[in-house]
Amino acid sequence: MDTTTPEPQTAEQVLSGPGAPVIVFDHVSLAFDERVILKDVSFTLISGHTKIILGASGAGKSMTLKILLGLLKSDGGVVWVNGERVDQLTEAEMMAVRANVGMVFQEGALFDSLTVRENVGYRLYEETRMGLVEIDQRVKEVLGFIGLAEFIDRMPSALSGGQRRRVAIARAMASKPKILLYDEATTGLDPITATTVDDEVIKLRDLENVSSIVVTHQLRDAFYVATHTAVRDPDGSIRIVPADQHKERETEFLMLRDGLIVFEGDAEALRQSDDEYIRTFLS
Amino acid sequence: MTGILETWLKKTALEVQEYVRLCAAAFRGVVSPPFYRYDFIEQLDAIGIQSLTVVLLTGFFTGAVLALQSGLTLDQFGARPVVGRLVAASMIKELGPVLTGLMLTGRVGSGIAAELGSMVVTDQIFALRALGTDPVRKLVVPRMLAGILMAPVLTVVADFVGIVGGWMVARFQLQVTSGVYWSSILEALYMQDVWMGLLKPLVLGFVIVTVACHVGLRASGGTQGVGKATTVAVVAGSVGVIAADFFITRVLISLIY
Helix, strand or coil: CCCCCCCCCCHHHHHHCCCCEEEEEEEEEEEECCEEEEEEEEEEEECCCEEEEEECCCCCHHHHHHHHCCCCCCCEEEEEECCEEHHHCCHHHHHHHHCCEEEEECCECCCCCCCHHHHHCHHHHHHCCCCHHHHHHHHHHHHHHCCCHHHCCCCHHHCCHHHHHHHHHHHHHCCCCCEEEEECCCCCCCHHHHHHHHHHHHHHHHHCCCEEEEECCCHHHHHHHHHEEEEECCCCCEEEEECCHHHHCCEEEEEEECCEEEEEECHHHHHCCCCHHHHHHHC | CHHHHHHHHHHHHHHHHHHHHHHHHHHHHHHCCCCCHHHHHHHHHHHHHHHHHHHHHHHHHHHHHHHHHHHHHHHHCCCHHHHHHHHHHHHHHHHHHHHHHHHHHHHHHHHHHHHHHHHHHCCHHHHHHHCCCCHHHHHHHHHHHHHHHHHHHHHHHHHHHHHHHHHHHHHHCCCCCHHHHHHHHHHHCCHHHHHHHHHHHHHHHHHHHHHHHHHHHCCCCHHHHHHHHHHHHHHHHHHHHHHHHHHHHHHHHHHHC
16 A cells, blocks of 8 residues: 655646646626626636637627726626636736737727737737747747748738738737637638638647637637547648547537626537527537 | 616727736836847838838928927017027927927827737737747737837937927028027927926827737627727727827926926
8 A cells, every 4th residue: 555645736736737727707797887797707718729709799708808808897796817816917917818818809909000920929029038049949839730821921911811810829829728618610601611720620639738718609610620630640740630539528608698608518508508598509 | 778888888998908918918018028129120111111101201391380380479579580589499399299290190109909809810820820820929029119219210200300490490491590490499408398398209209109009809709800909009009199199297297397
């Protein structure tokens, strides 16, 4: 019988280990005057997993991401991101937390006066002491990863909608964050272009081990991300293939309705739900 | 009626509070890192160099018309030779700073409000914060410093071309000799006037840029909101320039004269 007790782990070790929670949203509420946005919302995101937040427009999906990133302050509740209690941090203190969290905004929110290279390398150029050669290499690497290397010197206005979203993903991932937040990254795109964006989300999750929260009301994209996985072949090429059941369970759905969570579970549970609202939403 | 007044007062108080908070944050950004030097240099060009044409034209024609108008009045007292003194005093103490301020409000204030407003409504400000950048340090501080620095420079340029414009009218229209025109300027020019002419634009530059930044950063409601912010920036900036000019003049008269 083994009587040795395991070495106590530091909080950092626990948080960097497998199965550790990287985001904890605990009884969070938010209201603007009389309008309630979030009511007592709680969920946890596990390292390397994906949480897909579904809901109709105005359900509080985007606000959830903004609270996570400290862009908005909640009225109540506790929010932990990478072991930091962000609901209590000042704007200056939040900058350190944001270094490990990337966000892809609706429409991309690319800086229209900067080239693709400058957009993607923005954080590295402006907020780190990285050398210009090193930054350039990293920018080319991420643009190569999303398949837009030849657009490096274009202005955002010269890109299509799908290309802009993919550049936004490249910008968010350039500084190698542990968590990526996608706010309606495929809204307004045609299904084929949307799939190219979904593929990037899957590749980052499965090949770069990035934990992610995907906010969307596009069911097709939500299920595609949940039921597919990225594999790298021996020759280095990347393929998107259907995921096995174990992999599917790493992606959880969360449905918001009028600021309340009405469903939480995996893709299979969502498909089999009897809830009338969910049935209507899925139909 | 009371309800409307109460709402208006609350809204005004909120705007003033937010403006003061923005200015305080901007001053903190001036004295503590990170500093965005390239943005500052870019703004020196955008606010200063690119405003030269409008300031040159405004200054020149203002000086010229001042000489023309005052020449007629001075003739009634047989004082045509002192037209230079009148043009210089008016330009340096009052018209140079105020007209440069108004031109900057129209050109720079509207541009800043539209640019920052567009960034707000397209989530670029959120994106900046998400990427670890404080928008006040990145966007407001370089513009504020460039405004404070370039407004006096542009005012000196406007004063000079205004006096030259006045000289051209005095020399070729009013037949005042060049020697008389320039010596009357030097005789009547006091250091206090020069200080007033230099200190005023410092404050006006600050007012124009901070008002425009405040209005731009509080834009909402899509492209319509950006348009509204631009209009508000020009109106509030222009009124701010005139009002600030009065108060600075009052303070400087009691301090340096």
